[in-house]
Amino acid sequence: MTQDELKALVGQAALAYVQPGTVVGVGTGSTVNCFIDALATMKDRIAGAVSSSEKSTQRLQSHGIVVLDSNSVERIPAYIDGADEIDHGGHMIKGGGAALTREKIVADLADRFICIADESKLVTTLGRFPLPVEVVPMATSQVSRRFAALGGNAVLREGVITDNGGCILDVHGLSITDPLGMEQEVNQWPGVVAVGIFARHRARVCLLGTSQGVKTLSF
Secondary structure, X not given: OXXXXXXXXHHHHHHHHOOXXXXXXXXOOHHHHHHHHHHHHHHHHOOEEEEOOHHHHHHHHHOOOOEOOHHHOOOEEEEEEOOOEEOOOOOEEOOOOOOHHHHHHHHHHEEEEEEEEEHHHEOOOEOOOXXXXXXXXXXXXXXXXXXXXXXXXXXXXXXXXXXXXXXXXXXXXXXXXXXXXXXXXXXXXXXXXXXXXXXXXXXXXXXXXXXOEEEEEEO
């Protein structure tokens, strides 16, 4: 199967985790786009969606799916989103689409994070994919220096401004053996809005698209 076919497969499989009559959390990215298209087939059986990006909001609304403000929702049973990398403990690197901060906000509302990805995203140790970090613009140099002290090379993602008005640094050369510890450390640095390590809000289930079909990993 092609990568696009695998994405469509896991997007369809994720419908099994959407509880009728509830609000569903919806992430961002090409795999999530497949989920949104599948979700449209049951739009009349859900109470609406909370979206993690303007792009996802537009796609949801184009299908006639009601998008709710996150401030109007106290909790959601499931958050469906992709990952740039996921390890065998459910920890993820996210932010390739520059929506990591809003993704963390929606994930925090959810009882369970359901990750949808193809098998190329499963890794033993996080860090092969450059770690995205959203920062306040005036802090890019200082945060870059902090990563350099850890052996990372932070590169400003040119021409990208997040939905929150922040910048994205992509940090190369890291081997993240303690995802939760690094997430907690970087979150404390002045100027960091959010780091793209999802350890505190790790996946509880991963629907992994493989050549043999969808493989379900539980963490």
